[in-house]
Each structure stands twice: as structure tokens, then as C-alpha cells.
Amino acid sequence: MKDGSVRLLTADAKGRIFASPRLAPAGMKAGVFFRLSPENLIRLPAGSQLFRLPERRPVGCDPETGSFVTTSDAFAVAAFAAPGYTLTHNAAYAEDPKAGPLPLFSYGACAEYKGEFYTAAVKVDTDRRHDSTLIDMGKVKKNIEKFKKIFGKNRLVRHLAGCAVVYGCPNAQNFFLRRYEAPLPVSPSCNAACAGCISYQSGAIHCSQPRIKFVPTPEEIAGIALFHIGHVKDPILSFGQGCEGEPLLQGKTIERAIRLIRMESGNGTININTNGSRPKTLERLFDAGLDAARISLNSAQERYYSAYYRPQNYSFKDVMDSVKTVKAKGGFVSLNYLTMPGFTDSRKEIGSLVSLIARLRIDMIQWRNLNYDPLLYFKKLRVPGRESADTAGIAEEMDRLKRRFPKLMMGYFNPSKEKFSLRAAASPRR
Ligand code: SF4
Numbered sequence: 001m002k003d004g005s006v007r008l009l010t011a012d013a014k015g016r017i018f019a020s021p022r023l024a025p026a027g028m029k030a031g032v033f034f035r036l037s038p039e040n041l042i043r044l045p046a047g048s049q050l051f052r053l054p055e056r057r058p059v060g061c062d063p064e065t066g067s068f069v070t071t072s073d074a075f076a077v078a079a080f081a082a083p084g085y086t087l088t089h090n091a092a093y094a095e096d097p098k099a100g101p102l103p104l105f106s107y108g109a110c111a112e113y114k115g116e117f118y119t120a121a122v123k124v125d126t127d128r129r130h131d132s133t134l135i136d137m138g139k140v141k142k143n144i145e146k147f148k149k150i151f152g153k154n155r156l157v158r159h160l161a162g163c164a165v166v167y168g169c170p171n172a173q174n175f176f177l178r179r180y181e182a183p184l185p186v187s188p189s190c191n192a193a194c195a196g197c198i199s200y201q202s203g204a205i206h207c208s209q210p211r212i213k214f215v216p217t218p219e220e221i222a223g224i225a226l227f228h229i230g231h232v233k234d235p236i237l238s239f240g241q242g243c244e245g246e247p248l249l250q251g252k253t254i255e256r257a258i259r260l261i262r263m264e265s266g267n268g269t270i271n272i273n274t275n276g277s278r279p280k281t282l283e284r285l286f287d288a289g290l291d292a293a294r295i296s297l298n299s300a301q302e303r304y305y306s307a308y309y310r311p312q313n314y315s316f317k318d319v320m321d322s323v324k325t326v327k328a329k330g331g332f333v334s335l336n337y338l339t340m341p342g343f344t345d346s347r348k349e350i351g352s353l354v355s356l357i358a359r360l361r362i363d364m365i366q367w368r369n370l371n372y373d374p375l376l377y378f379k380k381l382r383v384p385g386r387e388s389a390d391t392a393g394i395a396e397e398m399d400r401l402k403r404r405f406p407k408l409m410m411g412y413f414n415p416s417k418e419k420f421s422l423r424a425a426a427s428p429r430r
Helices: 137-151 155-165 170-176 218-231 247-264 279-288 302-309 316-328 347-360 374-381 394-404 417-426
Strands: 007-011 017-019 026-029 032-035 049-053 056-061 068-070 075-080 085-087 093-095 110-113 116-119 121-123 181-184 236-239 269-274 292-297 332-339 364-369 409-411
Touching (some): 026 056, 032 056, 056 075, 075 110, 121 394, 137 155, 155 170, 155 181, 155 218, 170 181, 218 236, 236 247, 247 269, 247 279, 269 279, 279 316, 292 316, 302 316, 302 374, 316 332, 316 347, 347 394, 364 394, 394 409
Parallel strands (some): 181 236, 236 269, 269 292, 292 332, 332 364, 364 409
Antiparallel strands (some): 007 075, 007 110, 026 032, 049 075, 056 068, 056 093, 085 121, 110 116
């Protein structure tokens, strides 16, 4: 790729996307612009999307002077990278004076080179379980009808059918395709109020997937789980989905469901995606047969965690205690590490993450792009400029972690116990 031929992308009012005739692409971290070099860019992965940003003007780099230029008669363009890819730079833009918050997506920098699209991201997982180009919606819909007959009155199957068809949830789609990870949503409520919660918002931002309205019975949950275990290679069952609140608030139901599943089968990985607010509940779930927990964090620093999660009746310490509980029970613990360029790769955050991994013996980091307005994020967290100005780069951060913790798994998706047990067997315990 020749540096001088890479172009910034812009859009017109109809959403048509053009390569700028003159400007080179720029990326943004914490409101600061960077010229993107070819090393920062990868070809836009299959399953990604480009979109026009409303009320935002594109910022590119003048290749002759190196200065950053705002184009006032066009709209900025951003890339939503396919799952498995983590953004290193946000799209560079200037907000119009009365710009509202952006919807709940991630906004990667993007560019054009020789007629192809590129984005600023790194590949973190080879698994293609959420690749929309591999999901046959005709088959999903056909199987939904079959599953409705098989499961009769099971309300969870009907709920998942809506997730698969109306909200495009890849886990629900894969469940009906009998593969990968079956979603088991259970909780209509939550004890946090995350700024970027996709299932509940009370202000100007729209949530993208409403919460489940009922608590399924343990029998409804176990019915689906056992069917999935019986039909899928390396099956994973996951409590804690985008269409619900916090699963630990329904600990008794989950505990009974796990016991029902484990009475019938020891196969399959039972996982919970959680905010980790209730370590005691988590302990009971591991006693019942839970294998793994993925605990969400936007930051390894308490004040930024609390500013984003706004926990209502728990604290950062409870979350840390949950990690300890998983380790004490011999379970596998991942961090669902919500990543924002300029924050996640700030040296202060990296230092805090390194010490957290070392202290708590984290098994895996799942590098998830945080779906939130990039500029609003820094305002909400009140990150001082000196912190966000001192960044190492997301790719460099990952390399540093790999060197410091050679046994730490990195990826994007929950692994099956076959996968994480193999890894544990191959390496002595830390
Ligand atoms: S913990 Fe999950 S469900 Fe609860 S507010 Fe945060 S994102 Fe939403």
C-alpha cells in the first residue's frame, strides 16, 4: 500500500460514500487527530459496515502540510468492524454545534485505497461465529418453525426467534442453525445503569434490543440447553445476553437450570456473561456446575468503571471478588474488556490492567469494541487530557500483554471448555 494514495472517506446527504480527491485519512483518539499510515489499516473485514455519521464533518490530513482539515460540506464516515476485530482509532470528525449523541455502535476510522475499503483495526479472533456472511437467514427462519413445534409452549424459544429475526442477534441465529453458543437470557432487570447499555436507555439514546419481559423457568432453560448439547459440536451455553439485564439477579433460577442440565449431561460448556456484582451467587452457580464466567469491565480503574457502569447496589470490589471466586472454584475467567481507542491504550489504563491480570490471574481477555459515542465517552468518564494524550496504541498494548503474560488467552468470543482445557494442559498454571 502506498501511503500517498490512501484516501479519506466522506459521505453526502444521501449516504453515498466517496474517496476524498485530496485528503489522506485521519483517525481520532479522545478527540485528538492522527494521520493514519498504511500500517494502521487493514482491509475492511467481511461482515463490516460503513456508515455516514449525522451532524459530524469529516477530518482528514493534508498530505502536503500534514495539517488536519475539516470538510464542512460532507459527512464523516465510520466503519463498524465485524466481530473478531478490535478498533485502534475512531473515525476523525468535528461535531456540528448541536450534534446529538451517536447511536450505540462503534465508530472505526476508515479509508479507501485502489477502490477497496480499509479500517483501523486488529484481528483478535479467527473464529467466524458472528460473521453475518455465513448466516443463512432462510435456514434460520425455516428452523424457527421446526423448533417451535419441537418445543411447544417453551417461551424462551419464541423469545429467541424474535432476537434472531427482528434484532439480528448472531447467537440466537446460530442457536437455530444448531451451532456454537446458545443464548440463555433470563433476567428482565439489572443493578447497573451502563451509559452504553443496549437493552435499556432512559434518555436521548435508543437501546438497540429490548430486555426479555419474563423470567423463564429452569425447565424451559434446561430444555433448550440439552437440545443444544445434543446437536452441536463443542456446544457452549451462555447466560447473560444483549437482550436482558444482569443474570446474577436471577441466581436461583439459573442454579436450578444448571442442576437440571448437569443431571442429564456433563457435556457442553456452561458460561455466564455478567457484571460480576454478586460473588456469593456466582459461587453457588459454580457449585451447581457452571464452567466459565465472562466479567465485563470498561476499565481496570475503579473511578472509570463506576462512571460508566453506575453500579446501584454493588461496588468495584464485588466485581474483583467475583473474579477471585471463579478462580477459587477452578473456573475459567475472561474479561469482557470494553475497548475505546485513546482510553484503553492510555498508559495509566494499561498499567492498571497489567496489575489486575497479575493479581487476579485472569485467563482470557475478550477485546470488545465499546459501542458508544467516542467523544461523549471521554466526557462521561471525565478523563483528564494528560491521561488520554499519553497512549501506547491498542496493537502495542496487546503485544505487551502477550509478552508479559504468555499464557493469557486473547480473543473475542467465549471459548468452549475443550479449547480452554487444552490450553491449560499445555501450560503450567500461573
Ligand atoms: S450490566 Fe449489562 S444489562 Fe446491566 S446496565 Fe450494564 S450493559 Fe445493561
